[in-house]
Amino acid sequence: MSNGSLLIYHRRMSTERIKARALEIGFDLVGISEARPTLEAAFYPEWIELGFAGNMSYLKGRRGDMRSDPRSLLPSANSVISVGIVYNTQHPYSTDVDFNGQGWV
Numbered sequence: 001m002s003n004g005s006l007l008i009y010h011r012r013m014s015t016e017r018i019k020a021r022a023l024e025i026g027f028d029l030v031g032i033s034e035a036r037p038t039l040e041a042a043f044y045p046e047w048i049e050l051g052f053a054g055n056m057s058y059l060k061g062r063r064g065d066m067r068s069d070p071r072s073l074l075p076s077a078n079s080v081i082s083v084g085i086v087y088n089t090q091h092p093y094s095t096d097v098d099f100n101g102q103g104w105v
Helices: 003-011 015-024 044-049 061-066
Strands: 029-034 079-084
Touching: 015 029, 015 079
Parallel strands: none
Antiparallel strands: 029 079
């Protein structure tokens, strides 16, 4: 399958199929929304100015501007697929396990 046909295949996937596939591969949460500015985007510059970003400089400047509209990152975007994983489970926290100096993601 060429890259072009792969893109066509994904464009034809239904919302239900995308959500089902995300759950199949291990995500706990999945949502699909339009690629457009959020209602909160108008408040974002004020939020930054009020200091709510703290020392998180990646929320400011050009990278911060990209957060207001997904199309500023990818102009051809029609939808945004958001996924999440619930970390607070019965499994031990990564900080509770000793891996002899190795990390755990």
